[in-house]
Amino acid sequence: MSKLHPTIERITARIVERSKDSRSRYLDLIEREAEGQLDRHSVSCSNLAHAYAGALEDQAALKATRGPNLAIVSAYNDMLSAHQPYGAYPAQMKLYAREVGATAQVAGATPAMCDGVTQGHDGMDLSLFSRDVIALSTAIAMSHAMYDGMALLGICDKIVPGLLIGALRFGHLPAIFIPSGPMPSGIANKEKQKVRQLYAEGKASRAELLESESASYHSPGTCTFYGTANSNQMMMELMGLHMPGAAFVPPNTPLRSALTRAATQQLAAIGKDGNDYRPLARCVDEKAIVNAAVGLLATGGSTNHAIHIPAMARAAGVLIDWQDMDELSAAVPLIARVYPNGAGDVNHFHAAGGIGYVIGELLEAGLAHRDIVTVGGDDLGNYAMEPGLDGDQLTWREVGESGDMEMLRPASDPFQPDGGMRLVSGNLGRATFKASAVEKERWTVEAPCRVFERQEDVLEAFKKGELERDLVVVMRFQGPRANGMPELHKLTPALGVLQDRGYRVALVTDGRMSGASGKVPAAIHVTPEAFGGGPLSLLQDGDIVKICANTGVLETTADLSSRQPAPAPAPAQGTGRELFAMFRANADGAEQGGSSMLAMAGL
Structure with a gap:
């Protein structure tokens, strides 16, 4: 043993x-x-x-x-x-x-x-x-x-x-x-990803996208x-x-x-x-x-x-x-x-x-x-x-030996010597970085930020060509207390396109990306969240933000000490979201699990 x-x-x-x-x-x-x-x-x-x-x-x-x-x-x-x-x-x-x-x-x-x-x-x-x-x-x-x-x-x-x-x-x-x-298994995953990015660029129709997705989830x-x-x-x-x-x-x-x-x-x-x-x-x-x-x-x-x-x-x-x-x-x-x-x-x-x-x-x-x-x-x-x-x-x-060394390797000869997830922290808070999905040469991005509070605004800026540069997209007020901490997959194809065009891009957010987190470097689950005055609420367009999985850094060079937090968006109504106001009001931080029930139970 x-x-x-x-x-x-x-x-x-x-x-x-x-x-x-x-x-x-x-x-x-x-x-x-x-x-x-x-x-x-x-x-x-x-x-x-x-x-x-x-x-x-x-x-x-x-x-x-x-x-x-x-x-x-x-x-x-x-x-x-x-x-x-x-x-x-x-x-x-x-x-x-x-x-x-x-x-x-x-x-x-x-x-x-x-x-x-x-x-x-x-x-x-x-x-x-x-x-x-x-x-x-x-x-x-x-x-x-x-x-x-x-x-x-x-x-x-x-x-x-x-x-x-x-x-x-x-x-x-x-x-x-x-x-x-x-x-x-459906169509090859690379083909699915390709059609998604083509759709984001306006080069594939909705019918083509639906056909591709239906061949994946079928x-x-x-x-x-x-x-x-x-x-x-x-x-x-x-x-x-x-x-x-x-x-x-x-x-x-x-x-x-x-x-x-x-x-x-x-x-x-x-x-x-x-x-x-x-x-x-x-x-x-x-x-x-x-x-x-x-x-x-x-x-x-x-x-x-x-x-x-x-x-x-x-x-x-x-x-x-x-x-x-x-x-x-x-x-x-x-x-x-x-x-x-x-x-x-x-x-x-x-x-x-x-x-x-x-x-x-x-x-x-x-x-x-x-x-x-x-x-x-x-x-x-x-x-x-x-x-x-x-x-x-x-x-x-x-089980025996691996049947596919491109997919499974022994611990003595791994794909990389450390695991797939990193903690990054600094004056912007603590966050998770999924290193296993990102090429190592992209683990560090330092660039001016552009601050958003809605996914739709990011996509609109992308369509207008406003994001065609080295950039850190900051997506804030997406934490548990702000709006229930949704996943932000809608951003993945557009950011992937920018990266494929040669730009160094990254995402920083107090929201989630989940197991489908893609090839774009991202600091997610930022805690403290922006709601309630967390550091992300103090950032402004153009501030230099650095994210580095190698050194575990999430920081800005901007002086945040004299700034006032940006106002949080009003709570959303509809689709039953108003019924979850109690959960949002009592939720604890992402690192504790983002739960109102456990927090209120004293666990």
Whole structure:
């Protein structure tokens, strides 16, 4: 067994020490819940009758309390391609549960919005706070004291973090995430990117753009680029919350069905009334959180997780910050290149060895904690395998060497010696820089800035030719308290065009860019945000701004000390945004997770 890398050991110890009080409070809460929380064995007959009335096929088993009753918390809808397969899961899972003497009920549903649909539109302002709503919805689903385990059906951006945050408040119960897998690969990613840039330049029609996009996103399953949704799946594997190797098996296949069956039956086996109790609170600890961060860095995953990892960790009483992640990044090599950081998508990644290969390499190099409590085996070593079928029997086998050295490399011969994410800081605040997506010669940009407060104004200036120079685009008042911290993908094609024309350009924003962050250098999630007087609110057109991932710098040469903050735009109305005023008013900073719910709960 490989010795743990000293940096991983040191940072884990630091997180443990920092989290001593908050983790202790969390575990005390969960112990009290385990001892005092009502369950279906002790609630009144009237309550039970209500809960069993709709479960016609399982009423006898439920009344007799013959086995564990599993809660299905589903984020199903058929507008979101990744979640469309979930429509068939509850009926299947009930059958799988009966095979082992258990029962299953749909305990509740959560929202599941698609950032790909709301991208660049008003609905995107609801996106980050949908995570809090999902966590609250999960808590409501689990509030009925009827369940012995949680089957969590979610994949995409805010959905997995929201489900996990909500489920952790019921951490005395076991929980398993059950994915549905990616859609088949469409057109080549470079071709898709090319058409987007041509459209931005006015050289491709809307019909041509729609044809290209439809060839990329074309059937049920998760989008195949390595964005937040697929980074979620990677993290669930590194934390041991999936059945091993479940992340990227395609939907509607015998292997996918076998994994769903195994997950359902494993959940029934790891409850408190069995001899293999694995409550969620024991699974999600400091080591599991460090594993999630290491996996993110090693694979060049979504920058959204610089926000989600601290939020998920807080729900378990664990405190991790961007300094921890930056120091981890210095020690963790980049061993995967998946689009937008490489040419191939997650299907190619899976075929080349996928998550099993990554975990095996990280364990062999001492970069991940093997000794965590997982739902699918004795330790994380079980996840350095890939699933398969031997006839109808689900099996796991060794992954072997990388099947594509352009996509997956050993930790001893990585794409680059450090991870895919950097902390940049200075007199403009602290921010995240996704280095894995940007060519190294572009890691430093120092140029006059142009300040904007709306994406549409950036695009209008681009069309007028006003941005044809070395430039730092500052996009402010996009933080959690200003407008809910939307993703700003609308800017990517235009900035990419400017870069291709030979200009040195960069983006600085208190908003998000996510897992589809492209080739343009960007300091994102700037905190403090502009709203409330953060440094970005003091910048003016023409100020020199420097962003450097090599030295970790985000600064301006301008004297900001005598300036007054620019006034924040009035809160937007429409598309339900006014209903989220409470979330915006109480949100904390991006580095803490950008959550109002956790802040108000004192977590």
